[in-house]
Amino acid sequence: MERIEATYRVLSATDGSVAMARSIAVELTVEVPESLISRHPGIESEIVAKVEDLHEISPGLQQLTLSFAGELAGSDLTRWLNLLLGNCSMMPGVRLIGLRLPDDVLRGFPGPNHGISGVRELTGVHDRPLVATALKPRGAPLADLVKVCRDFIAGGGDLIKDDHNLLDDDLASFRDRIERCTAAVRETEGDRHVLYLVNLMAPAEELDARLEVALEAGADGALMAPWVIGLDRVRELTSRWPGVHIGHPSMSGVLTAHRDGGISLPIVHGTLARLAGLDGSVFVNAGGRFSTTREQGRQIAEQLRAPLGHIAPGWAIPAGGMSLDRIPEMIEDFGSDTMLLIGGALLADEKGVEEATVSILELVRDRFTRPKGS
């Protein structure tokens, strides 16, 4: 098996950087004093990470590339997180910024069930971004949520997902809500197939049961927050159950928000999300309620679509306070393989959900389905 290469940006003075690099390599793999490593020759050659490259980016900032035996990582993301960042998350200034993953390591991961092309097959939308919304708020009468489903579909919308804060106290109330929302979607969609994804934010014991209930009720899949319910738990769920499943970024800011630690946005929402079997990643986009930049959004989208062995590319789902007037910029930044997720702004639109959805679809179609030669 080929080796995995991981690149880190590390705050470290140049004169200590060689020792720093070795200490990270040891910490992530064996975590013992050097004298114990030399006791058994196989440990250094087979287990300890190798320092492949180390150079200064700027004074006090180093770029370090380690390689790991592919066998160490296995085909689960529990071991990956522990191996690639694990204890070094507690060292100041170590950020994972790059991964090079050989095909034979990737082979153990099935990847997304549908990915970009599979979702296009399901929806029959081949030539433009999908238009999506979020069901909310919690506390609204169920009839209102059902009406949002109907109006959004009547306006031409392609995908409805529960908001990540739309929570049901127990399995029975979850079942009731999902059955009513799904029925509304299926009654209204006509010849189209509109995707409806449920929010899988529930006790660990209930995640499988809720997903089963949702799929039985005719939902198309789920919204899952890997950094809340566990990244490898998401891999388990997506590989066990059929459906379209997309990632929600709740809690992911602890990994991505501080440039001197954690894991880069493209690895979190692109590489790791696809390894976890997610068909797309919701991420907070520039110009909304959060502070990411357009460039960061584009990097996430690029990583969602970049070659990754046999693993299908995933949908970019920019979100987090997106409004109708930002659609042209989102189209410019993310292109066609994108779910334009307009939540609160659509629900609050004075024109009403149906008319607002019509406006979005017009805008999107205008940009993507002009007659040839125009």
Added chain:
Amino acid sequence: MERIEATYRVLSATDGSVAMARSIAVELTVEVPESLISRHPGIESEIVAKVEDLHEISPGLQQLTLSFAGELAGSDLTRWLNLLLGNCSMMPGVRLIGLRLPDDVLRGFPGPNHGISGVRELTGVHDRPLVATALKPRGAPLADLVKVCRDFIAGGGDLIKDDHNLLDDDLASFRDRIERCTAAVRETEGDRHVLYLVNLMAPAEELDARLEVALEAGADGALMAPWVIGLDRVRELTSRWPGVHIGHPSMSGVLTAHRDGGISLPIVHGTLARLAGLDGSVFVNAGGRFSTTREQGRQIAEQLRAPLGHIAPGWAIPAGGMSLDRIPEMIEDFGSDTMLLIGGALLADEKGVEEATVSILELVRDRFTRPKGS
């Protein structure tokens, strides 16, 4: 049900702080524009977090206390993480630093199976810290690991845990290793009961099976890394299976290491660990390979022992490059209800594991079991 109070430190200018406080309250609970909140009167009163207090700590730094309806959190930590930090993890400068949890909210959590007093009953050690070590490194022959178990127990050690990097490729090799290590522990312990905890770092599908295998083989419980396998998954495991289970901090640095975001060390390793049912928390201590301070370690220990409804207190387990000469300071900082976890330094000690363990026990006994009046 009474309300949960959560306190945050937030980077924010004073003139924007009231709007900031409201935006966090809305983001964590309903995430919709204000016009949608007022559409249904129950949303504001029952769902949206209330701003209970807001004051400036220093220029540009605010302290914000929100309260949440106790019903919103439920009795699982999936919902808790999403509610208490969730999307605000992606806002710059929002750190959760305090929790006030009413008894009726806590009632849904069983808490640790054993806690401080239960582990003392099991081991029969009532009057001093426990002496613990970590089995490692990965790549060493199994016979060497077995010898570490024997020598450590012969020297008087109280608890052996697998290192978090001691990983087994599959269930069969895990079973083989655990059976041999457990057999060595049971053969050597004599009249004492030495605790042996296995490393539960495995694919999501195998966590239950591995824990079952370990308990059947006679292990006493497991080491679990909540921020790798999922915090609520740990709650599920500890409530489903008997045993002594302790938390490992792998990946937790993404929450704790940056003072302008994430969650404070005492909440992560104290409050949340106990809610997840862990009997103790391994945390990186001052003076080892990491950069935490003695004061931070003492705050974690304090939170592990602080009143928390009916939930048992947990063991402080300072670690991360601890050596024999640091034991007096650890005793001074953490007192008796502490597991002194000496891993690499014990394994590498020139005297050998048995003699080094004898030295530690002498040092510890000398401090805690002097004759009265001395």
